[in-house]
Amino acid sequence: MTPEEEDADAAAEASEAEAEPEPPPQQRCSACRKLFPANFKFCPHCGLSTKDLARYQRERKGRSEEAKLVDSAWKQARRVVFFYSALLFCNFLAAYILAAADCPFVLADGVIIVITGYWIYKERKLVANRLNLGSWPLALPLAFLAGGLTFAFTLLTNHIADVMLGLSELRERTGGTDLFKEEAQPLWVLVLSICVVPGIFEELFFRGLVQGVLERLLRKREAWIVQAVIFAIAHVNLLGFFTYLVFMGLWLGWLRNRTGSLLPGMLAHFCHNLCCVLADHYHWFGQ
Amino acid sequence: MALPPKRKPVTGLQRKPAPPPRPQAKAAPPEETEELVEEANDQAESEEEAEPTPKAPGAICPKCGAEMARGIAYCGACGASMKTGMKRTYKPGDAIKRIAKRGRMGKINEGRNTLMWLAILNLGFGFLLYALMSNGLRGKESDALTELRLLIVLSCGLPGVIFIGLFFWARKNPLPAMISGLVVYLTFMILTIVVAPESLLSPLAMVIRIAIILALVNGIKGAHAERQAQARDARERRREKAEQA
Numbered sequence A: 001m002t003p004e005e006e007d008a009d010a011a012a013e014a015s016e017a018e019a020e021p022e023p024p025p026q027q028r029c030s031a032c033r034k035l036f037p038a039n040f041k042f043c044p045h046c047g048l049s050t051k052d053l054a055r056y057q058r059e060r061k062g063r064s065e066e067a068k069l070v071d072s073a074w075k076q077a078r079r080v081v082f083f084y085s086a087l088l089f090c091n092f093l094a095a096y097i098l099a100a101a102d103c104p105f106v107l108a109d110g111v112i113i114v115i116t117g118y119w120i121y122k123e124r125k126l127v128a129n130r131l132n133l134g135s136w137p138l139a140l141p142l143a144f145l146a147g148g149l150t151f152a153f154t155l156l157t158n159h160i161a162d163v164m165l166g167l168s169e170l171r172e173r174t175g176g177t178d179l180f181k182e183e184a185q186p187l188w189v190l191v192l193s194i195c196v197v198p199g200i201f202e203e204l205f206f207r208g209l210v211q212g213v214l215e216r217l218l219r220k221r222e223a224w225i226v227q228a229v230i231f232a233i234a235h236v237n238l239l240g241f242f243t244y245l246v247f248m249g250l251w252l253g254w255l256r257n258r259t260g261s262l263l264p265g266m267l268a269h270f271c272h273n274l275c276c277v278l279a280d281h282y283h284w285f286g287q
Numbered sequence B: 001m002a003l004p005p006k007r008k009p010v011t012g013l014q015r016k017p018a019p020p021p022r023p024q025a026k027a028a029p030p031e032e033t034e035e036l037v038e039e040a041n042d043q044a045e046s047e048e049e050a051e052p053t054p055k056a057p058g059a060i061c062p063k064c065g066a067e068m069a070r071g072i073a074y075c076g077a078c079g080a081s082m083k084t085g086m087k088r089t090y091k092p093g094d095a096i097k098r099i100a101k102r103g104r105m106g107k108i109n110e111g112r113n114t115l116m117w118l119a120i121l122n123l124g125f126g127f128l129l130y131a132l133m134s135n136g137l138r139g140k141e142s143d144a145l146t147e148l149r150l151l152i153v154l155s156c157g158l159p160g161v162i163f164i165g166l167f168f169w170a171r172k173n174p175l176p177a178m179i180s181g182l183v184v185y186l187t188f189m190i191l192t193i194v195v196a197p198e199s200l201l202s203p204l205a206m207v208i209r210i211a212i213i214l215a216l217v218n219g220i221k222g223a224h225a226e227r228q229a230q231a232r233d234a235r236e237r238r239r240e241k242a243e244q245a
Helices: A003-019 A050-061 A065-097 A105-122 A124-128 A136-164 A168-174 A176-180 A187-217 A220-234 A238-259 A263-282 B030-047 B094-136 B142-172 B174-195 B197-201 B203-244
Strands: A026-028 A035-037 B057-060 B067-069
Touching (some): A065 A220, A065 B203, A124 A187, B142 B174
Antiparallel strands (some): A026 A035
């Protein structure tokens, strides 16, 4: 059928429709959302062919390529959301239920070890590639420097919050650590449960798994920022979120990107936490 | 290559008078055709409030001769422009792409607006709570007031500020901002559930929570699909250029 014949047929159909006394049934153009008679082959408002629109409706009913893409995206984000929620929920539960008991550290640390371990088991490749000591002459001093700098930054921002903004009460109340009754614990328990285990497993969780999975979904720089936000909000220290936690996450993520390994980040995180624990325990800066 | 021009949102309120009829330009040279089609589209935009009334004949399609209602931009039978007689130059997938894009933008807007609503709810509720309770505590000891201030700043003020920041980030770059927003919201939700498990029993609270989470998830899906589609379009454009060269 030549185009002219097609057009003539269509014109005949259209004139037939116009001869009918009742108003013809209407259809809605999916592109411009305007109503037009059902027998038209083209939308009179935007000139689109109804064939195109019908094909779109068919594709939308079936599993179109785009729908599959969307699902794969959500599968990646879902892992992050699921494991993060599980970690947070179990940790809070452990802390709140056993706050009255002598030592909730065991449970809280156990939770992070079990959940991170399970996720690592599922995503072995993500972490295995990043446990090398590739360029250690660069990484080792950088890690110590990073730990010291982060601690100094924490002190500085806390000082600013306390002295300049007068938020010392708010800061003490919002720190999550008073749940753990630090004064009652011997030093080695504090070091093990605040420095060693979080130093290793928080790095594995946030820099290894969360950032690695997010990099499949986002650009590298965005994944870096998002993991810093997740890392900061997971500490449930709201004033800390605005002062030092986001920057700490960015700093540790930068270390991981720069050296290609998680070990310097672990070392830096350990140094920072150790400084905080020692400063608290020996009252370096007064009460 | 003629991409479909952007259409104005249809409000259905303003009703402009129809512009004077233009002389027919059937035998337009191909360079001018696109311009004419664009002009016809612009005219169609101003006229699109007028419903097509098949009863009032007035225009005859310059291409196929079908009788069409006045104020129609394209012939319903052959798809040619009523002004120029030329078909609108669409590539086969363009309509589908446009419709799909509208769906994606709707989802992104849904997620973004959820972030703004979260901010408004947090700040507004905090303000209301503060006003009501400080009224009730007037004349009592000031410790209770300090405690109250702390509680409200913690539970409403700071989350509100975070959500405002995320909303403005989502206007620039929706995907990472909405993933962060979902994680932040989940943190506060889990905190609430652990501290006050009785909130699980309130059906209204659960419905609101589920709706917020679903809206954010939809936004993430839409934003990711939009990003993939942009990458695909860029690929196609590059391939076209390579073929032309």
